[in-house]
Amino acid sequence: MRGKKLKFPENFLWGTATAAHQVEGGTNNDWTQWEKDNAERLAKEASGKWQAWQQEKFPEMFDPKNYISGRACDHYNRYEEDFDLAKSLGHNAHRFSIEWSRIESEEGKFDEKEIEHYRKVLQALRVRGMEPFVTLWHWTMPLWLSEIGGVENARFADYFSRYASLMAGKLGSEVKFWVTLNEPTSVISNSYVFGNWPPQKKNIFSAQKVYRVLADAHNKAYFEIKKIDQNFQVGFANILQFIEPLNKNSFLDKIAVKIFDYYANKKFLKLVEDKNDFLAVQYYFHNRIKFFGQTKNDNKIISDLSWEIYPEGIYRILKDLKKYNLPIYVTENGLADAKDKKRAEFIKKHLVWIHKAIEEGIDVRGYFYWSLLDNFEWDKGFWPRFGLIESNYETLERKVRPSALEYAKICKKNELELS
Numbered sequence: 001m002r003g004k005k006l007k008f009p010e011n012f013l014w015g016t017a018t019a020a021h022q023v024e025g026g027t028n029n030d031w032t033q034w035e036k037d038n039a040e041r042l043a044k045e046a047s048g049k050w051q052a053w054q055q056e057k058f059p060e061m062f063d064p065k066n067y068i069s070g071r072a073c074d075h076y077n078r079y080e081e082d083f084d085l086a087k088s089l090g091h092n093a094h095r096f097s098i099e100w101s102r103i104e105s106e107e108g109k110f111d112e113k114e115i116e117h118y119r120k121v122l123q124a125l126r127v128r129g130m131e132p133f134v135t136l137w138h139w140t141m142p143l144w145l146s147e148i149g150g151v152e153n154a155r156f157a158d159y160f161s162r163y164a165s166l167m168a169g170k171l172g173s174e175v176k177f178w179v180t181l182n183e184p185t186s187v188i189s190n191s192y193v194f195g196n197w198p199p200q201k202k203n204i205f206s207a208q209k210v211y212r213v214l215a216d217a218h219n220k221a222y223f224e225i226k227k228i229d230q231n232f233q234v235g236f237a238n239i240l241q242f243i244e245p246l247n248k249n250s251f252l253d254k255i256a257v258k259i260f261d262y263y264a265n266k267k268f269l270k271l272v273e274d275k276n277d278f279l280a281v282q283y284y285f286h287n288r289i290k291f292f293g294q295t296k297n298d299n300k301i302i303s304d305l306s307w308e309i310y311p312e313g314i315y316r317i318l319k320d321l322k323k324y325n326l327p328i329y330v331t332e333n334g335l336a337d338a339k340d341k342k343r344a345e346f347i348k349k350h351l352v353w354i355h356k357a358i359e360e361g362i363d364v365r366g367y368f369y370w371s372l373l374d375n376f377e378w379d380k381g382f383w384p385r386f387g388l389i390e391s392n393y394e395t396l397e398r399k400v401r402p403s404a405l406e407y408a409k410i411c412k413k414n415e416l417e418l419s
């Protein structure tokens with residue numbers, strides 16, 4: 001295998017993904033509010049949540065400031081510098097999100113200055129030869145909308161599609177690929193089943209409702225965006241987990257997998273079938289499911305967040321998508337690795353499996369590593385470091401990590417040389 005070169009299809013898209021709230025800084029949305037109300041609590045709870053080695057390695061987790069997104073990476077002002085780095089690293093595509101709360105901070109009033117800002121962001125990508133993938137909703141929303149129930153309010157779909165239509169109309173000359181929603185099932189599980197994210201509900205009925213509201217939001221937005229230009233390519237970012245029974249011979253474990261698979265991987269896709277021009281796949285998790293009791297993972301090779309690293313899972317997921325007969329983009333895949341010890345291998349191993357899927361006829365057309373630079377990881381705050389580029393949150397300096405250079409070699413040559 002050593003020295004073997006895995007060539008990727010012509011025009012393959014190589015890049016990274018970010019989300020507005022995690023990198024821009026200076027946002028004012030439902031999460032900003034929630035962070036202020038919960039930072040102290042999250043800092044206190046850290047000792048119960050993380051293992052000793054994690055607590056030792058990342059003492060920031062005990063500081064309430066870790067949980068306030070604040071100025072984040074100041075990417076709102078530094079996007080050109082960041083895109084210069086991405087370009088120098090050989091990326092020919094980039095996924096980012098528009099912050100809805102900037103565009104429509106008051107219901108029905110759309111801020112031309114902010115729309116102009118995102119036009120400049122898009123142009124900055126275009127002049128650098130990078131194809132933009134624009135996410136319209138990466139979880140944060142204007143305060144007026146969260147105050148009337150957010151994704152639990154059936155009108156969310158109307159508000160969202162109105163905003164989506166406006167963005168497509170105003171910015172469409174610079175964009176081909178639109179990602180309506182980011183990981184609807186992450187919001188459903190984290191906000192409405194486990195109650196960890198705002199608005200912190202644990203209510204199965206709300207969860208069921210949010211499936212429908214978000215599916216409706218995607219379907220309506222799809223219709224509105226396509227109405228503006230049939231050539232736009234529209235999809236939603238779907239987090240897919242590779243799951244298998246803990247005991248392969250256990251009938252009950254297999255049933256548990258079916259149930260889990262339905263809610264985590266299948267249900268949402270079913271609700272929006274026929275309203276996708278491409279599939280956007282995000283892969284982070286491998287789970288071995290057991291019918292009774294807690295799911296137990298081997299977790300031998302893990303990230304700083306103790307998420308298991310299991311590259312083969314992406315292959316299994318991709319193979320499973322063949323039946324949809326749509327182009328596929330991997331719009332997120334990455335790991336928290338502050339020391340950058342595992343990142344290069346992580347990327348290469350996932351790419352080996354993606355390449356195998358391509359060879360077997362799966363139409364994968366792009367890969368976006370999460371993330372371009374270290375950023376604000378939601379309820380965990382700043383300590384998990386996902387970036388190809390290290391962010392210094394004191395000075396806001398950027399430092400390219402060695403793994404970024406390894407990934408750059410692959411992007412520039414459109415091929416992976418096995419070592």
Ligand code: FCB
Nearest residue numbers: 019182183186239370377
């Ligand atoms: C994904 C999210 C993204 C980031 C990564 C680590 O589920 O879409 O914003 O937090 O996880």
